[in-house]
Amino acid sequence: MVRDETVLDGGVTHYLKYTWKKKLIMSGLVAMTALLSLYAISAGSAELTPWQVVLTLLGRTEGQSQIIIWSIRLPRVLAALVAGIGLAVAGAVMQNILRNPLAAPSTLGIAQGAAFGAALAIIGWGAGSTPSSGGGALLINSPYIVTISAFVAAMLTTLIILFLAQYKGVSPESMVLAGVALGSLFSAATMLLQYFTNDVNVAAVVFWTFGDIGRASWGELGIMSFVVFGAMLFFLFNRWNYNALDSGTETAKGLGVNVERTRQLGMFVASLITATIVSFLGIIAFIGLVAPHLVKRLIGGDNRFLIPASGVMGALLLLAADTLSRRIIAPVVLPVGAVTSFLGAPLFLYLLVRGSKLR
Amino acid sequence: MILSVNGVEFRYGCRTILENIGFTVRRGEFLSILGNNGAGKSTLLKTLNKILLPQQGSIYVGQQELCKLSRLSIALKMAYVAQNYGSNRQTVFDAVLLGRKPHIKWEATAADLALVQGILVKTGLAEFALRYLDELSGGELQKVVIARALAQEPEVLLLDEPTSNLDLKNQMEVLKTIRTAAKEKNIAVVAVMHDLNLALRFSDKFVLLQDTKVFVAGGSEVMTAENITQAYGVSVSVDRVQGQTVVIPR
Numbered sequence: 001m002v003r004d005e006t007v008l009d010g011g012v013t014h015y016l017k018y019t020w021k022k023k024l025i026m027s028g029l030v031a032m033t034a035l036l037s038l039y040a041i042s043a044g045s046a047e048l049t050p051w052q053v054v055l056t057l058l059g060r061t062e063g064q065s066q067i068i069i070w071s072i073r074l075p076r077v078l079a080a081l082v083a084g085i086g087l088a089v090a091g092a093v094m095q096n097i098l099r100n101p102l103a104a105p106s107t108l109g110i111a112q113g114a115a116f117g118a119a120l121a122i123i124g125w126g127a128g129s130t131p132s133s134g135g136g137a138l139l140i141n142s143p144y145i146v147t148i149s150a151f152v153a154a155m156l157t158t159l160i161i162l163f164l165a166q167y168k169g170v171s172p173e174s175m176v177l178a179g180v181a182l183g184s185l186f187s188a189a190t191m192l193l194q195y196f197t198n199d200v201n202v203a204a205v206v207f208w209t210f211g212d213i214g215r216a217s218w219g220e221l222g223i224m225s226f227v228v229f230g231a232m233l234f235f236l237f238n239r240w241n242y243n244a245l246d247s248g249t250e251t252a253k254g255l256g257v258n259v260e261r262t263r264q265l266g267m268f269v270a271s272l273i274t275a276t277i278v279s280f281l282g283i284i285a286f287i288g289l290v291a292p293h294l295v296k297r298l299i300g301g302d303n304r305f306l307i308p309a310s311g312v313m314g315a316l317l318l319l320a321a322d323t324l325s326r327r328i329i330a331p332v333v334l335p336v337g338a339v340t341s342f343l344g345a346p347l348f349l350y351l352l353v354r355g356s357k358l359r
Numbered sequence: 360m361i362l363s364v365n366g367v368e369f370r371y372g373c374r375t376i377l378e379n380i381g382f383t384v385r386r387g388e389f390l391s392i393l394g395n396n397g398a399g400k401s402t403l404l405k406t407l408n409k410i411l412l413p414q415q416g417s418i419y420v421g422q423q424e425l426c427k428l429s430r431l432s433i434a435l436k437m438a439y440v441a442q443n444y445g446s447n448r449q450t451v452f453d454a455v456l457l458g459r460k461p462h463i464k465w466e467a468t469a470a471d472l473a474l475v476q477g478i479l480v481k482t483g484l485a486e487f488a489l490r491y492l493d494e495l496s497g498g499e500l501q502k503v504v505i506a507r508a509l510a511q512e513p514e515v516l517l518l519d520e521p522t523s524n525l526d527l528k529n530q531m532e533v534l535k536t537i538r539t540a541a542k543e544k545n546i547a548v549v550a551v552m553h554d555l556n557l558a559l560r561f562s563d564k565f566v567l568l569q570d571t572k573v574f575v576a577g578g579s580e581v582m583t584a585e586n587i588t589q590a591y592g593v594s595v596s597v598d599r600v601q602g603q604t605v606v607i608p609r
Contacts, residue, residue: 012476015476250410251504254441255458255511256433256434257430296448302453
């Protein structure tokens with residue numbers, strides 16, 4: 001009897017050790033992100049020491065450093081962190097519910113939908129063009145109209161995908177196919193809009209699609225944080241459902257998961273995050289795709305750890321990309337969307353070659 | 360009576376898969392669903408877990424009608440082991456812990472972990488606990504999905520061909536594990552079986568399906584050479600060899 005109990009306890013202890021390792025790796029990622037944040041706030045045209053940064057954040061200093069940190073660098077760094085968390089978590093959940101390693105906000109038509117919305121606002125409604133005598137006063141040079149239009153178009157894309165997928169019993173394949181089809185449709189529509197307008201508008205649209213973290217001020221940051229952390233809670237609440245889905249549709253149903261509703265709601269919330277971030281910051285590719293894959297290699301596919309760790313990894317990657325884009329040919333700031341794609345492509349190929357044994 | 364099925368009918372469009380199916384199972388009983396390929400065995404099992412909704416008829420779990428229960432409350436009473444299950448990058452312990460999902464509110468408790476470990480020891484999986492599923496053999500994997508179903512602590516265990524793809528040793532081990540658990544915990548087992556001899560050896564009750572209908576149902580007395588010959592369309596003889604009833608095709 002005593003022996004039995006030691007066997008039982010021993011097994012559970014082994015398992016707890018194994019989960020502790022995952023938590024340790026996650027803490028390591030958090031620490032790396034915190035250090036990088038400190039560096040990102042201190043680095044720039046006006047160099048500050050990390051110690052000055054800490055003092056300023058604690059409200060112990062006055063003057064120039066306070067203004068630089070509180071109104072320029074801190075919102076930018078926080079926006080990179082929040083957007084990174086959001087895009088990565090949305091990617092992790094989409095890959096799970098669509099049973100597709102390539103599922104991500106940028107491969108499923110949502111980003112393209114947002115770009116179309118922005119193009120429509122800039123070209124169709126003159127929201128981004130230089131003031132003209134004929135235009136309505138409210139629409140001219142209004143970034144809010146562009147943001148709202150991009151958001152609405154991205155969410156409409158999502159609703160159409162969900163509606164179309166219902167015809168095939170909300171299967172993952174039908175959602176992926178509908179998403180790819182809509183992405184192609186919106187790209188074509190954006191192209192046509194650009195073809196029939198002047199060069200200033202084309203430039204405005206192209207400029208919008210370059211993702212840029214610097215567009216976020218405290219107000220935008222507040223909205224993004226609200227959506228991202230609300231969504232994070234929702235995903236964490238569903239983490240066991242996503243784990244069950246990993247074992248196949250029928251097994252998940254047998255375990256009491258309402259598979260169709262879990263897929264629809266998960267897809268909706270993931271798209272909501274993406275639409276919010278993309279409409280504020282423009283298109284930032286690859287974070288949603290790469291971050292969950294990197295985390296899977298580190299700690300496996302258990303969604304209890306995968307979802308939060310993907311968020312941290314996404315924050316780390318996007319902040320690194322944004323800091324690089326600010327520093328690499330300073331004072332010129334490169335569009336972060338281009339940097340993430342540049343970093344993302346080799347990283348993804350590396351995963352492809354090295355990860356053939358892992359999922 | 361833990362499970363009673365009455366007049367169940369299921370169609371895909373106008374193609375009838377199941378017609379007027381009826382049988383009952385008590386706690387602790389092992390019932391085998393038998394019949395040729397395409398007779399509707401797997402479909403029947405799926406209707407028992409509300410994965411498919413029958414167009415007609417009623418299914419009762421205990422006193423409650425199945426179609427009125429939510430997915431979660433069904434999962435608290437019944438476990439379903441699918442024929443095709445994914446083997447993914449997940450440890451054996453995590454895979455079995457997933458069976459606690461219907462019982463877990465926010466996170467697995469110490470009691471959940473202890474229960475999982477106990478099942479791993481009983482099913483002979485303890486030494487593989489931290490191994491990944493995609494590194495296991497077919498027999499070990501089958502034991503994992505059955506262990507997961509047992510972790511659900513169900514009153515009814517539904518199994519779709521639990522011994523297909525297994526070698527002789529694993530067939531015996533898996534079915535013995537199931538039967539022992541069923542008797543110990545007083546679980547009713549309903550299994551779709553291909554191998555008549557294994558079914559005869561481990562089951563208390565039989566439902567023989569033929570072309571969408573129940574050809575015959577009952578205890579071992581219905582497993583006669585005539586019935587099996589007619590249900591399967593193959594001439595057989597049923598003999599006793601060393602105390603076991605065996606079916607031999609002629």
